[in-house]
Amino acid sequence: MEAENDKVLSIKNLKMRYGRKDVLNGIDLEVTKGQIIGYIGPNGAGKSTTVKIMLGLVDDYQGEVVVFGQDISSGDPSYKKKIGYVPENAEAYDNLTAMEYLVFTGELYGMDRDAAQTKAELLLQQFDLLEVRHSRLSSFSKGMKQKVMIIASLLHDPDLLFWDEPLSGLDANSMMVIQEILAQLAAQGKTIFYSSHIMDLVEKISNRIVLLVKGEVVADGTFEELKEMSKEGSLSGIFNQLTGFTEHRSKARDFVSIVQGDKADA
């Protein structure tokens, strides 16, 4: 284990329930500086809820969540200054232009207006978005918007990144750029916590993989360690096995036959 001051994030026995439904059943997680963590799991496993709790969006949880040494239940939002977040579905204020949105985000993180502007322009240029910086986000394609969201999460040079499905809508080239950016950021000592459903990518990018099923961590380790736990050679194989999903072929067969059956009736 690394030194105590390298600890960025620590979750102890985290539990959460919505109404009568248990979403998280006691999660324990320790994250240290420089890790790239792929947070994976089937739909409804509780991935987004965990991230929401860490960001202070949900606060009626049980257990202890400490970020940068600060217990976040204290209600003091200052720990968020060093966090960057890319939300699922690229939620943003669509009526703003890219520049307006970026400067606004930067300012909320306490940046100086001019500094935010200059930095945003430079970063947009890197993604070939400088031309459209004064167009509204609502006119952007999904990939363009995603790039803006990624820039928005990095503008204030955070130490911890939460990226929820950061690669959705990006083309193959952009994905490679992002992948490289992640690796270099981690080398600089940033910690990255991201979730994705694209297993090949998670396999390539992450140096640690956490698999969540029904609100519990069922696997936690490097890809190599996970491979040892399972007979499968690929992460999606491991994923299938650990989530207990084996009948994909028969499911598909039934599905297609229902589709065609409908045609025969008409």
Place this chain on the structure above:
Amino acid sequence: MREFQSLKFLSIFKGLFTILGVDYAAMEKILQIKLTMDERRVPTIFQDAGKKKEGNQFLKSLWIYGLYSLILVPFLLIGENYIFQLSLVFGIVLFILMTSMISDFSAVLLDVRDKNILQTKPISRKTIAAAKIVHIMIYMAFVAGSFTAIPFFVGLYKHGFLFSLIFLIELLLTVLLVVVLTSLLYLVILRFFDGEKLKDIINYVQILLSVGVVVGYQVLIRSFEFANVETVYVFSWWHLLIPPLWYGAPFEVFLNGDFSSHFMAFTALAALVPILAIYCYAKLMPSFERNLEKLLSDTKTRRQKRSWLDEIGALLFCRSKEERTFFRFAATMMKKEREFKLKVFPALGIAIFFPLLFVFSYPAEGGLEEISKSSMFLFIYFCNFMIPSLVYMLKFSEGYKGSWLFKAASIERASHAHSGALKAFFAKLYFPVFIAVSFVFVWIFTARIVPDLAAVFLGALLQTLIAHKVVNEGDFPFSASFEFAQDTGTAKMLLLSLLTGVFIGVHFIAASYTYGIYIYIALLLAALWIGWQKVFPENKKLGKENSNLALNRTD
């Protein structure tokens, strides 16, 4: 992005916000962004046409409040019986503010969409909540401002400076009262329910509130025996529960020097309740934001429900399969869409309530017997008065983005979508209200009014058709965002509603001749027949006439 005058004005209160624990700089930034976005809401139709229609659409629709405000002026001019006059004035002001708050700004208050954007940033919840409520207050101030600007100057001219000062302070307090009390009410509801159930409850509370405000206003008028203006006010304890009276009293105290204890109590309530409410709100704000999260979660599973009434309606009123599909679709949308219900149901409630109220409260010496011989059943036209705005609402939906389906699916005749939706509206919304009022009226006025009711009903059909032709043609039903529901066509809507007056006029003339009403009915039937063919030409069955009429189409 530009600087906003309203924010400059707001900075006067910077110190106050800081004392309350709000990060003023962050709040100002959020407000600036929100106001910028409000300016940019552009109806999709304009974007398609490549036309730029910038500017805050809401602010542009404010002139209508200026027009409405003229009804306040007589109350200011008639004398110095302040408790009577000013209570009425503030009753109307509270009514307008409350309606606007419930129907237009509840959505802003209960908005959870930007939670992910704002709450992930290092800003305290208090600041976010404060930004939200100030955002609403800015608009409420505009509504209040445009509604009271003319009355304010009339008051200044007629009653002098001190009057205007009290007026202004009270106006500020009423805005506070309305916004904060509404928020507190939501806060209570949010505590006890969650998910879809919660949304339904909020929806019904909003509808009830809207109707309640109207009814409350009637009660206010009745708490004066207003046979003449020189009415002397007599206090009873339950008057303490009527906010407009709180705001009428200070004028008596400061201008007429009437220091009687009940007026002092009213004055105290007028000032203390809003301040107390804002204090409570500041305390409870964080839990409000937390409970908002509940709106997103829904853990219940539901069973499929099918309405037999809708099935029968679809079979009875629609001639093609496609039209039936749209009838059922529209019927379901009307039942499920909360925003739609919120905009429509209060109007329906009022459509039931007003005709009855006018008839029963009419000061007739001979009682109901005298009334039953009169033509007061014409008040049933109040139901028709609502039609244009209700028809207009058919265009909007919360899920308007799903309307690509209409373009992607192979729909044979687009007009089926409209006729199906119109028929569903008529069968599901107008008809029940009309029947309810008719029932009571036949009981009061006897069966002699049945032909008249038939005429009213046909008039309603015709007005529906005309309203549809004027405001809805072109867009598929449920295909525009509610954001634009209040912007466009305010003047058009007003004219369309006033069309009811024309129907009443013709009806009145027809009724003064023997058999006149039957000729009127025949005319209405003919007009309906022709009108329906013109508006929905493809629905026609007979081929020959159809082609002729199709040539006559204007578009």
